[in-house]
Amino acid sequence: MLAVLLLAEGSQVSVGRLVDAVWGTEAPASARGILRTYVHRLRKLLEPAGDTASSVIRAVGDGYQLTSPGELDLSVFRELFAQAERLRGAGDAQGAAKCLGDALGLWQGTALAGVRGEYADSQRQRLDELRLSAEAARRAVELELGGHEQAVSELTGLVAEHPLDERFREMLMLALYRSGRQAAALATYREVQTLLASELGVDPGPALQATYQRVLQADAGLLAPPAPAEPAP
Missing domain, CATH: 1.20.58 (Methane Monooxygenase Hydroxylase; Chain G, domain 1)
Known part of the structure; x- marks a missing residue:
């Protein structure tokens, strides 16, 4: 129940939504009464010196609201x-x-x-x-x-954790290419190409394919980071 109230980020959560979140389709007939008990217990834990006048969990309409979302x-x-x-x-x-x-x-x-x-x-x-x-x-x-060399190891770890996420694959290819490792960048693409075909039966997306073609052609335009925009006055 506390997780539901926290994730609402200060918005009111109806009792019906709380019941669904806590029990799903197996809610007991006494669910509403149990929720009131939970609120009482949470208030005892969360409120300083039992000060219910400044309750961090308020009853609002047909539900509850956890205050201080900025914290x-x-x-x-x-x-x-x-x-x-x-x-x-x-x-x-x-x-x-x-x-x-x-x-x-x-x-x-x-x-x-x-x-x-x-x-x-x-x-x-x-x-x-x-x-x-x-x-x-x-x-x-x-x-x-311009931190491509330092980014290689971190992006390699992210690719290992999320092998089907093309965002990290594309950035890893770019970081490798800028670090003078064109062959490794191409191998990264071929690895995900094989993985996507076997797991999902699809090809890499247009952005990843475009980066692959530019790396394959040794596009000098990929070597330098894009020029930063002029800061707003």
């Missing part, structure tokens, strides 16, 4: 991620890299570790994709800043 790591992560995108768009790649590093530093292991059930499984998947999007953005910024 939630997920909310801070979202703000840092958004700030990084703004800085990157304004041409401040260094600032974007710093924000993305701070955002990813908030992650400590697997999200919702130890929480069971279909709701937790679906939220874990959603949060993991959010983290991977930030990872991809961070590696892209590092390549823009």
Whole structure:
């Protein structure tokens, strides 16, 4: 129940949604009463000196709301991620890299570790994709800043963890090529080409194919990072 309230990031969560998340299709007839008991226990744990007047869990309409969303790591992560995108768009790649590093530093292991059930499984998947999007953005910024040699080892690890994610494959190819390892970059493409064909019966996407062709032709335009945009005044 606490996980559901936290992931709502300050929004009201209806009792019906709480029941579905906690029990799924096997909710007991006394589910609403049990939820009230859970709220009482959580308040005792979370409220300073039992101060119910400043309750962090409020009853709102037909449901509950957990206050102080700004103190939630997920909310801070979202703000840092958004700030990084703004800085990157304004041409401040260094600032974007710093924000993305701070955002990813908030992650400590697997999200919702130890929480069971279909709701937790679906939220874990959603949060993991959010983290991977930030990872991809961070590696892209590092390549823009010319850190291709340092990025090779980190991107190799990400490819090993997520072998079907073409974002990391493409960036690894680019980092290898800029590090003078054209053959390794081509091998990276052929590996994922074989994997996608055997696992999913599909070819690599257009972006990955385009990068492969440019590496194959030793396109000099890939050797240097793109020129940074002019920072906004």
